[in-house]
Amino acid sequence: GAMLPYRRESPALPRCPVRGGRVVHGPQFAYCPSPQGRCPQPSSSSSSSPSPCRVQLCLLLARPWPRRVQSICVSLLKVPLMFGFLYLFVCSLDVLSSAFQLAGGKVAGDIFKDNAILSNPVAGLVVGILVTVLVQSSSTSTSIIVSMVSSGLLEVRSAIPIIMGSNIGTSVTNTIVALMQAGDRSEFKRAFAGATVHDCFNWLSVLVLLPLEVVSGYLHHVTRLVVATFNIRSGKDAPDLLKIITEPFTKLIIQLDKSVITGIAMGDESLRNRSLIRVWCGPTPPQVRGPWPCWVYQMITRRSLHNITRQKCEHLFTDTPLPDLAVGLVLLAGSLIVLCTCLILLVKLLNSLLKGQVAKAIQKVINTDLPHPLSWLTGYFAMVVGAGMTFVVQSSSVFTSAITPLIGLGVISIERAYPLTLGSNIGTTTTAILAALASPGDKLASSFQIALCHFFFNISGILLWYPLPFTRLPIRMAKALGERTAKYRWFAVLYLIVCFLLLPSLIFGISMAGWRALVGVGAPFLGLLFFVGLVNALQVRSPGRLPKWLQTWDFLPAWMHSLQPLDRLITRATLCCTDRCRSPEGWEEREGPRPDKARLGLDNPALSYPEEVPSPAVRVGSPRPPLHGATRL
Template sequence: MSENTSNPINPQQSAAAKFLNWAAIAFLVYLVLVAVSTVSGGFKLASGGSEGAKEIFAFATNPFVALLLGALATALVQSSSTVTSVIVGLVAGGLPINIAIPMIMGANIGTTITNTLVSIGHIRSKEEFKRAFEASTVHDFFNLIAVAIFLPLELAFGILQKLSQSLAHLFVGDADLSLKSYNFIKPLVKPAVGVVKDGLAFFDGKMLGVAMVVVGIAMILFAVTTLGKLLQKALVGTAKEMLHRAIGKGPLAGITSGAVVTVMVQSSSTTTSLMIPLAGSGVFSTKQIYPFTLGANIGTTITALLAATSITGAAAEVALTIALVHVMFNVFAVALIYGTPFLRDLPLRAASKLAEVGSNNKSLALGYVLGAFFVIPGVMMIVAR
């Protein structure tokens, strides 16, 4: 009698393996959140925090320089939420709104660097890197097109400012409502970030900030590389279908889910960064993730609104005005660009072309990150002044 040498799968072992796989994914997602917060905190220490940002913003003498400053400051701080909150405070302190509006638009451009950096975690695999880089840079091109359309219109007609001022005047009576306690992500990752910071205690001052940035980036690279592999195993069958219903079902579902998740975590950088491993591993295409990214653009405006609620007195209305400008800019940009077939496809085409070039020559991809977010804005700002 012959024996069956095959080893049947033990259901209990299979269930245990699935549980461990999902537990590892949950840990790596948490690690990404911690890493992004570590990088953000490190940049704040290295650049002098909000006081340093205020000194940088003092150079804003015209809308074009203000736009570049918004982009550069956000790229350095790795958080449009931080920058827009500072801008709200500066407007409340007397910064002209016509200077603050280009800063807000620049912050939208600068915030896309985080998910582009996360895509670098897939650089060892050409195909994975191409998919991840394309999914990350579609955000870049969308925001660039949005600024190219709305900044000239705003300088000529002041549409966003006028509409936001009218709404702020209607709602300023409720501006003392504070929802800051809604942010549960910050207290969730704060202990882990503290452990990283304590582990680097032999550094101090700005060097501590630099060390945190380096460690944070290393954590991101490790997390996204491992996460991509685990997601390929986990996101099959029912789990994959559930995720597709939330993101891949259609544009409206994608935009809504992107906005909701970003409101919950109060960081578009975090939301979009968590999507990059999904693109890199081939779970979703750039076209499917694209609407989710646009929803993140809308959801991130919650932070400036929350910052505005902390302003009281005579400055409350003007603070709420600039926060509403952020909301209107992102909502109108999504409606116009994504609602117009020709404009809708431009970010996808540009990202696809750049990803093809970057995957064939990875030094050009790295050059794009450094040049687009740091070198070009810095040089142009100096020239403009």
């Protein structure tokens, strides 16, 4: 038989010979088996390549029986392992949310308690962001808002900016998940872009819709009209589809009494010293209704209370002497460890399963548009899929966090992840609508109106940033963030701190000084941001329309238009932990080949790409060469 050389990692597989021969196994070559029925060969006149299934079957038959059985068993074992790690991943997200609520839940309740602050739309927006980041659950923050509105402590119009802020805060989870793929630059670039496309959409929608809502009350009037038009009746609770699977495990770790946070937010000071950790899980007394005197109610209630036995909850922290903050920190550390471990193992399993022809087939199915007359409907179909999956798992954070590793592996493109994320935003609002329909009759109208505000906010954002290709600005912004993060991996942590902590806190502080201070600071900042974006676009597309001094940003100091100076500082601080900081030369640029510098850095995440290294010094009077990546802000 003819010898067939092949490489195991090669994506292109040659045709399999079918004529006689024996099987020879070696590190880099093998003969295919001789039976012609096992591997049919197309005629020599046909120029078409063999199908992937035929080639894979030839390679499998070329192995001895023990190796064939071992390969099949390993492949079959990977599938349940993948689902097991996915289950632990989802459970760790639930425990992570509980940990944040233990650590900052009462603080979140205190933030909601001050109604004078919440009446300021900008302050309400920031409160929604910070509270959702603190409790890591938009459903928890939304339920607090619904409770405050239904009880009359908060007006619907004042609650709308808080709903917008909770929409922004919930997108922090998948951004944290993207950090776990920082080991590979290309994967990190795609994963971070796929995660931040959610952030960019939410921020852009708020920048347009919040001023519109303040001026016109658009969402308030539309939702009030919908509530008044339809005869809405109380319905059933939202179905707990995912919790049926995850709660048996997560309840063994921790159980919380979320009514404490809601009570503190509504001004009940008696709950101030009460622990969030649930200790007693006994049944509640029965509700007695009927046209009877008060003494009948009291007698029935007393008799029923004697027959109720309270049972202690069965979880790890039932009888713990630790305070809520300590338990929250312990759960935070443990859940992050499990989250990172499961995510790393999931990525490795997906890498081994989704490779070669299998990965190509999945990518083709997911990322291919519908046939030509209906190709424009592909994105909207992806939105329906995203909304349906989010409705099943009842959490947009779980869905977007689950697809983030697939985006990093390249299985799902950024262009396809964008409509999936938008559909996820819609799916999480439908769950809130069903939950609002379960409210009592006197609270139904206000609860349903708030849920509809969340729904119409996301619908309005989709109409702004999706229908036309040139309006899909979040995709371009997310790709730019992904490229920047791939070059400077520390930028991802800086992005999280600035966008979800420092910037909201700064806006909150300025808004507390009054509208004049907010407009005086915010208007010039937004004007400068618009000017920089416009100049950047002209520098790329038509630099001739700009003055010569504006065609690059080199007239500014380096720290104002490049991350290289900050990268050097972070690199110096990072490498100070090694023996290099003890050398008499310190951290100075030394002549020598760049690979030596990279070897000394040991592939440190703070080091930039080789092309980011500045050019060597030039003589005085010679034209200054522009730094790579330093011509745009």
